[in-house]
Amino acid sequence: MAPRAGQLGLHGLLLVAAALSQPAAPCPFQCYCFGGPKLLLRCASGAELRQPPRDVPPDARNLTIVGANLTVLRAAAFAGGDADGDGDQAAGVRLPLLNALRLTHNHIEVVEDGAFDGLPSLAALDLSHNPLRALGAGAFRGLPALRSLQLNHALVRGGPALLAALDAALAPLAELRLLGLAGNALSRLPPAALRLARLEQLDVSLNALTGLGPDELRALERDGGLPGPRLLLADNPLRCGCAARHLLAWLRNATERVPDARRLRCAAPRALLDRPLLDLDGARLRCAESGADARGEEAEAAGPELEASYVFFGLVLALIGLIFLMVLYLNRRGIQRWMRNLREACRDQMEGYHYRYEQDADPRRVPAPAAPAGSRATSPGSGL
Template sequence: MAPRAGQPGFQGLLIVAAALSQPAAPCPFQCYCFGGPKVLLRCASGAELRQPPQDVPPDARNLTIVGANLTVLRAAAFAGGDADGDGDQAGGVRLPLLNALRLTHNHIEVVEDGAFDGLPSLTALDLSHNPLRALGGGAFRGLRALRSLQLNYALVRGGPALLAVLDVALAPLAELRLLGLAGNALSRLPPAALRLARLEQLDVRFNALAGLGPDELRGLERDGGLSGPRLLLADNPLRCGCAARPLLAWLHNATERVPDARRLRCSAPRALLDRPLLDLDGARLRCADSGADARGEEAEAAGPELEASYVFFGLVLALIGLIFLMVLYLNRRGIQRWMRNLREACRDQMEGYHYRYEQDADPRRAPAPAAPAGSRATSPGSGL
């Protein structure tokens, strides 16, 4: 059983992890630094360093090389072997007490089989920020005590072939507790990492994981009721749909196993872009069509999105109404003047109609009736 919090082994692991997580500021760029019981810290220039330095004392406990041009780590590179591997001390033990080895930003492209042979006490190894393109299947074969391995931003250039070899290289690390694989464009979790019985933390942030399949989720669980490793999963392009249901259900049951679970956000489909994964309802996730499982094209039920559209439309209408009322208020004087002018015009028109009506109703102004046809007009002087 892996040691848990409060036990000496776990505390020692935390100390080693904290030491490796600190920046390389104590060791200047293009230098190598080492420390031990007698010498707390000693730095030397490593600008032209093309192989591990040979002047590190045998009692050194930690060694940091930053900004060198090592390019290739050959077999037994830290055990005294020369560049061709045929030195007098090749394969020997030159640094028997070395616990921590940091080799960041050293342009390392190839790590051959047995590159770390001769380091029996090594518990922490950091190869981050190196453009690895080839890794020997037996590169870590001599590191039986290794508990922390950092390969962050180191496997991008190697492609699928390097990831396949990584499974083989991790197999002998039975005591490994911490594994850092951040920033390596991984599309799946390395199966060998899930088989490490004592692994306590797996860092796969900033990769290309669209989700975790049922096999990977089963690999994160342990037999016998033991909890599996903690998983750092943030900053991956997760697809939130029917394929995300197993992962969502697993997160709800093991949220404490994923410290950054609240930072997990959807990158697809577009309707769920940047939505927190834990805020989704697994029962409402559905595939966009029957072929979505094969293509990874998923979507959530349209109900909540439609409701949001109605709310947005209502807000737009309210805004338009508010603007209209504001325009009316700002032009109230002009509107009052216009209404007054309109009323005066209507009154003048009505007075004109009333005057003509009165003229037409006066009997004195009525026209004389016409004489009947055939009658003869007589004058006043006529005797008739």
Template sequence: MDVYPRRLYLQAGRGCPTCCCFATPDTVQCRYVRLLEPPADLPRAVRNLSIAGGNLTVLRAAAFAGGWAPGGREAAARPLAQLTLLVLTHDRIAALEEAAFAGLPALATLDLSHNPLRAVAPGAFAACGRLRTLRLNQALPPAPGAAAELLLGGALRNLSLARLELAGNRLRELPPAAALPPGLEELDVRNNSLRAPRPERLDGLARLRLLLAANPLHCDCASLRPLLAWRRNATWRAPDARGLRCASPPPLRDAPVLRLRAAQLGCPDGDADDEAWGLPEPDGAGQEQLETASYVFFGVVLALIGVVFLMVLYLNRKGIKRWLNNLREACRDQMEGYHYRYEQDSDPRRAGPGDL
């Protein structure tokens, strides 16, 4: 078995130069080679496949498994039964046709980030029964949220995803629950254009974790109340809530959301109850009190250890004094013996004539 990575030369397809991929028996990487089609001769034992910087444009049926078998049967010609990770970033993919990933029964993670997706067939992921993580960061068209819903709604509905990443897509609205896989556990919508998540959209996402950092949130009473109320009873729903900051209005720009008071948001007197909103102590006082208590407890523990050490020294003072005296006497005897030998023969390397 090869210990060091070996170089594989794979024929990319019609009209395309031979691409040089560096591979181990279960990992193939093709980076920034102008592929027009997926490599035609992928090893059947490959588990991790990465193609970055290509020009794939359109992924047809069973694109990575040799297409459909001849004879009209809807089965992949060369299925890759062990492939679990497929990374296709910066490949200029604009369209995913029906059953584009057929022939990859074990596929668990698919990364289509940084591609200009414009068309996704409803059955593009139909053959990916084990797909758990789908990354579509900076891959959706720069259009209002409705366009993204139409693009992804039919394709994602039948998947059993655990994590969906939609970061950096300039989304103005959260995707509706109907357009998401039913068992989704985590949705990443960081670095989008979300200003005020609507209550009905948040209510549909009550059973998953939502990552919202780096969105231009508008901080006023009407805009923030749905988000804070949604998070109030289950703080795990927004694991990055402490990193959320306001983008507007100007007086509150860059202010941490969880340190704002209801009065700062312009709420009427009847709505100015911070506890009802689920807001923590002002200016992080609760966190500071917890840290202070931790430092005090640590100091008390160190003090107790010091007191015990001093008591041990005090109770054993006679034994310690005796041990020091014995050590001093032993050192003195050693030095006297050294001086005696030196006086007898100051240079033992020289020998007199009678010793020869």
């Protein structure tokens, strides 16, 4: 028994030595690799890196590419597909354990259909700060386990066509929990994002949202009383007119669903500029009639024109006042002469009144009163 036990121990040592002597997967030339329980690769080579590196170790868990010049992500770009864009010749799964992929600040403009095929374990994808102008409707079709998608500051240049493609690309992401769309000049919430059953947080801060309509608010509520996603809305130009009453009522009933609710401020009308939305009185936003919404919007739209007319009227008055002052200045000598003549005339008039007062005040110059009617005048020597 002892020799056999010794042989087993010797075989075990040989296996351990062979495992230790086996070389690890080399790090790509353009990247930095950090060892650990989950291999982390960071690739940042500026304009030299024009496509994802092909020699990424197959056991990589986290891959970061920052500051490259990728421009176009073709089909199966991370699965060994044809670099020239032949998506049908993808080489299959090459990074089966990749869990997180960060591709920020890489000048990516186009993401083709199936660009992320062959990454079955990918749970977090960050495409923020890329000037996207085209997104394939099937760009994310090969990501069944994706839970976090960040597209912050990435959709500004695409316009309505890119937003429509985004709706189609989000549809197959059934497991998505976090969606970041901050800083994209969105004027409405993406309908596909509101239909994601497992979405827990939607970040649409720093966009161009003027409010949320009743349909969008209803879409944020799920059937069966399940809690809807958290919504980040700060730094949007909200219009606090009549139409905002639905959003205000929803916020007061679901404040915990909007973590930045206290940061929501009014951008219009001017009377409520920079006022916190939650501090408004709901009674001031109610519409008495069904057409009040439209009239309120027209009044708010006419506000700037009315203000412009007031400004123009003020400028006209200021011009008239300036002309009047100029006329006074140019005629200052005549005005002084006129004032001097007026003063002399007033003095002469006052002197005349003073002389007449002095004459009337002397009792010797007061005339005798007239005799009453019917009396007979008597002479001094009549005796009567």
